[in-house]
Amino acid sequence: MSLADASDLNTSSHTADHGTEITGAGWIYAGIALVAALWATSVVMFGIPGLYIPAVAAVPVIFLTLVLISRG
Template identity: 45%
Template sequence: MSLTDTNPVIETTEDTHHDEVISKSGLAMIYAVLAAVVVAWGSAVYAFGIPGLYMPAVALVPVIWVILLIISRG
């Protein structure tokens, strides 16, 4: 059997219509917060040099660890 012998049609029984999960204003807020974080991190690099680049990442390790634990617990 080769790949050309297989049936390319995949049947799904799920509804493909999805409602909008997040509003446009919510999405704009997420982008604004993300931009503020990037600007703050860039300002730290400008003010403190290389330690300003890696210290925020080191400080976020426990936060990311807790987030991963929450995600893994389902």
Template identity: 55%
Template sequence: MSAIEMPRHLPMWQRMLYSIPLFGWMARDVADGEPEDLGYTAAAIFSMWGCSALVFGLPGLYLPAVAMTPVMFLILILISLG
């Protein structure tokens, strides 16, 4: 038995995402929570990015932005497909 009981009707990718400790909780709040949870999640992500910049310096600021480049390419491709 685990600390979080996962329903069986969720797809495999969603169960895997929800099982990640910090990001899974935020993803579940955005998907199933109140509408204002999206703003709190965005604030938490930007705060974590700021903390990484404070701890690691400029690489902590640049590397998350570089890592998001493939995600933005995927979003642009999806937008262009319609």
């Protein structure tokens, strides 16, 4: 076989399954990475306000989550 042989281009016989299935924890880590990337983008675009405004906006969400957890 040479580099110009067209028979190597047939990928239908190859399998792409390598046992890499995304688990529940993988989705959580991907979500955390996405939030961190968006927050970093906010800091790059808007400077210091981009750092603290998303944190201030998250306070009611965190507070409500803590209240719901404490109520059982």
